[in-house]
Amino acid sequence: MEVRPDYYDSFRCIADKCRHNCCIGWEIDIDDDTLKKYQTTDGSLNEKLNKNIALDPCAHFVLSENERCPFLNNQNLCELIIAGGEDMLCQICKDHPRFFGDIYGVTEKGVGISCEAAARLILTKTSPVKLISDSVVPNNDFFNYRNEIFTILQNREKSLNDRIAELLAWADVSLPINDIDFIEVYKKLERLDNDWDNYLDSIDTISFSIPQALEIPCEQLICYFIYRHLSGALEDFMFAERIQFAVLSCLIIASLSKNTEAMIEISRMYSCEIEYSDENINILLDILNEYNEK
Ligand code: SF4
Structure with missing residues (x-):
């Protein structure tokens, strides 16, 4: 079973309108399943993926000098999504800013306020938040x-x-x-x-x-x-x-x-x-x- 705040399903990433994009300034680790997918991706993305992934101490994207994800384009849109849809994202990018917990067998979900869209969603809600399950x-x-x-x-x-x-x-x-x-x-x-x-x-x-x-x-x-x-x-x-x-x-x-x-x-x-x-x-x-x- 799962529990989530009643605003959870209303969360939407504002993508290129975001002033503090989560693809800037954070190390982005790549999970094993996605790494395998990236290593076997062919076509135009193959060379760029190979060049921009480091494996030590764990697989992650090599950020550019100004700490941008190498796949964040000039319009602040994700080149991986553009090329292959959301399935091309690693787990951390698919999840963020959602968080998950397991409490006595109950999966608890939420959205974290490090994301400006999530912070706005939560702080502008006028009715008391309800936890729904x-x-x-x-x-x-x-x-x-x-x-x-x-x-x-x-x-x-x-x-x-x-x-x-x-x-x-x-x-x-x-x-x-x-x-x-x-x-x-x-x-x-x-x-x-x-x-x-x-x-x-x-x-x-x-x-x-x-x-x-x-x-x-x-x-x-x-x-x-x-x-x-x-x-x-x-x-x-x-x-x-x-x-x-x-x-x-x-x-x-x-x-x-x-x-x-x-x-x-x-x-x-x-x-x-x-x-x-x-x-x-x-x-x-x-x-x-x-x-x-x-
Ligand atoms: S911080 Fe939030 S709104 Fe901004 S790009 Fe990331 S998920 Fe989208």
Whole structure:
């Protein structure tokens, strides 16, 4: 069985209209099945594929000097799709920005906000996100725990600030933004784009107060982080820390955003910088865990 947010099926890549194309700046690994297909492809693509694939340490496309995928043409369209359709894509390109998880035999699907089209889809959704499934989700502690979090976060009879306070109290933690200088912590994390430093430099303090105009996108954002990251706690038991991480991430993004449009771009960048780096997430979770255990 599978679970997905109700916006999942509406996702569409905006291709040449994308300002931050996922075929630029990321290493693109090639799975074994696709590699075999590429190695036996003949015709006009054969020579270019041979020239632009490296096998060490694992098969990947050799990016050009400005870090573009060698098959991204001047109109920012994929030459592999143009030549052979979507079947020519390696698995990572077929999937991105979708992510998948397996929780107690349930396949969970989502779209990641490192993609600007996915960030826009999620943050401009006005109704509370629903998790939909093709059959009844097992009644177990994890799914019940996550449902309770969603119920607290989506109770629009209260302000989002009150819902966040309620959530932290329910998880029996606080968010140590007055005790830990998180801006300095974030500045020391692994960096992808130096512009991120400029954003961090512009924050005076992380505010606990979310402006009313950003309540709905912030609610969607925290729910997204919970949906995507809470299940990691099934391995390391850092449930409360992941709730704190979701709230902290939202507060930082909200502190940098004047309106929803700005928030879409900041969220995209935050996701690329923080969310897609296991190393960065683990540093933040460890800091929160150390604080909680004091
Ligand atoms: S980042 Fe998203 S919208 Fe842009 S090219 Fe990639 S999948 Fe498409």
